[in-house]
Amino acid sequence: MTALRTGVTALAVLLAIVLQAALLPHVGWRGVVPNLCLLVVVAGALTRGAHFGVVLGFCAGLALDLAPPADHLAGRWALALMAVGLVAGLVRRDERPTIPVVLVTAAVASFVGASVFGLLGVVTGDPGVAVTDVLLAVVAGVAGDLIVAPLVLLPLMVLLTRFEPQRRLA
Amino acid sequence: MALRTPLPPSLGDLGNRPSGRRTRPHWDRRRWPLAVSWGPGDAAERRPPRLLVVALVVAGLSLMTLDQVGGDDSPVDPVRSVVGEVVGPLEVAAGTVVRPLAAIPDFFTTRGSLRDDVAALEAENAALRDELATSDLDRSRLEQYDGLVAAARDQQGSIVPARVVAHGAAQTFTRTVTIDAGLTSGVRPDMTVVAAEGLVGRVIAATSTTATVLLIVDSDSTVGARVGRSSEVGFLSGNGSLTDPTRLDLELVDASAVPAEGDVVLTWGSAEGQGPYRAGVPIGTVTQLFSTPRDTTQRAIIDPFVDLSRLDVVGVYVPEGTASDRAVIGPDGEVR
Structure with missing residues (x-):
């Protein structure tokens, strides 16, 4: 079960990376595309908690850092998506999340992820990054993520939940 | 599909759970249906x-x-290339599937015959522009005997054609694309990438089937450039933006040289195999000039010939006689 779950999650991450690079630029706005990888991490963290979210975020981010055509410092998305996994995993967990909670979590996670990524760029002195650019990309990225979140996040959460080991209902 | 397979009964307390979605007792319709x-x-x-x-x-x-x-x-980098070997072919496959879909809107907006006419005219336009762009340089070089030899060699070059299959996201602040030609096609890092209209960028990494291209608009990109009419040399850098009027900043080495608006800028180039850019590839035209008293150099804004936000077919300059698994356009224009 665990191996199957890991496999499905890895497959989702791989699919997200490929679609994000090859399909979405055709529908993106001014080059800003929805970050599918981030949504996969949010889905994983919401269904399985912060512990899983942190590890998944780090691994997915690392893959995003290394897959072509990425050329930024390796580790930036890893740290950003790790923060995303942590934030999404710490959402109120005393009851099942409602759809609005899921969407707000996705928006907050997208904001956190894009901000951490952008700010790491500013800190490491990436020459192309001005603070205004970061703000614009963050806002546009959050909007894009929110648009695709219902299409990606909800089915993914149902899928991942199927592989969750059954617990006794409270 | 494996997901629909019923779970084996040996999995813990699964059997205690009422099976089937409709009969679950704690079901709350307002809640997102998660079984956890x-x-x-x-x-x-x-x-x-x-x-x-x-x-x-x-x-x-x-x-x-x-x-x-x-x-x-x-x-x-080695890890990067390993990941590229895995993800690259997937991106190529996805790009192949996506391309016809991305072209669907065109079918509705343009009639077939007009499309053909436009394509033919665009190709002719690109050829004429290219001719016009290089003629300034050629004219100035004709005045020097040695320039004649170099200009003749400029026309000689083998090009591996490739298509752009993936774009880097704007959120990463790097302007890179993936093309579907790699090491097996003879593409190596530091090779010059061009489109029909002019310079696109250079290869920064290659896997066996794909290569990553750094576009000239990336803020990391610096291209040695020469103003065609005056042969003044300078450095061209991008501003990282594809969509705001795409523009490149040209900084001339000689502060007293003033390029004119409309002058064509070409690559300055380096010896074969020594550096990334081939000599004499047209880049763009001068659109604006700046000269501040504080700066000791002239600054000009260059409008590139190539629309870098709509890249599709590009070519990679490879050395003469490169072994390649696909057709290579030779210096005489023949495909071999």
């Missing part, structure tokens, strides 16, 4: 150990440091 228990105590139970978070943060930071300090010989 979200009871109290989960939060504490699933909160990640602080040690794990610290370890991962340190791992990420050290990775960034390694990559930063490593520079061109970064120890991360």
Whole structure:
């Protein structure tokens, strides 16, 4: 079960990376595309908690850092998506999340992820990054993520939940 | 599909659970239907150990440091190329599937015959522009005998055609694309990438089937450039933006040289195999001029010939006689 779950999650991450690079630029706005990888991490963290979210975020981010055509410092998305996994995993967990909670979590996670990524760029002195650019990309990225979140996040959460080991209902 | 397979009964207390979605007793229609228990105590139970978070943060930071300090010989690069070998072919496949879909809107907006006419005229236009762009340089070089030889060699070159299959996201602040030609097609890092209208960028990494191209608008990109009419040399750098009027900043070495608006800018180039850019590839035209008293150099804004936000077919200059698994356009224009 665990191996199957890991496999499905890895497959989702791989699919997200490929679609994000090859399909979405055709529908993106001014080059800003929805970050599918981030949504996969949010889905994983919401269904399985912060512990899983942190590890998944780090691994997915690392893959995003290394897959072509990425050329930024390796580790930036890893740290950003790790923060995303942590934030999404710490959402109120005393009851099942409602759809609005899921969407707000996705928006907050997208904001956190894009901000951490952008700010790491500013800190490491990436020459192309001005603070205004970061703000614009963050806002546009959050909007894009929110648009695709219902299409990606909800089915993914149902899928991942199927592989969750059954617990006794409270 | 494996997901629909019923779970084996041996899985713990699964049997105790009422089977089927409709009969689940605790079902609340307003809630998002997740089968997991979200009871109290989960939060504490699933909160990640602080040690794990610290370890991962340190791992990420050290990775960034390694990559930063490593520079061109970064120890991360081998890992990058391994990942590229896996993801690259998938991107090529996805790009192949997506391309006809992306073209669907065109079918509705343009009639077939007009499309053909436009394509033919665009090709002719590109050819004429290219001719016009190089003629300024050729004219100035004709005045020097040695320039004649160099200009003749400029026309000689083998090009491996390729298509753009993936674009880097704007959120990453790097302007890179993936093309579907790689090491097996003869593409190596530091090769010049062009489109029909002019310079696109250079290859910065190659896997066996794909290559990553740094566009000239990337803020990391610097191209040695020469103004065609005056032969003044300078450096051209991008501003990282594809969509605001795409523009490149040209900084001339000689402060007293003033390029005119409309002048064509070409690559200055380096010897074969020594550096990234071929000589004499047209880049764009001068659109604006700046000269501040504080600066000791002239600045000009260059409008590139190539629309870098709509890249599709590009070519990679390869050395003469490169072994390639696909057709190569030779210096005489023949395909072999």
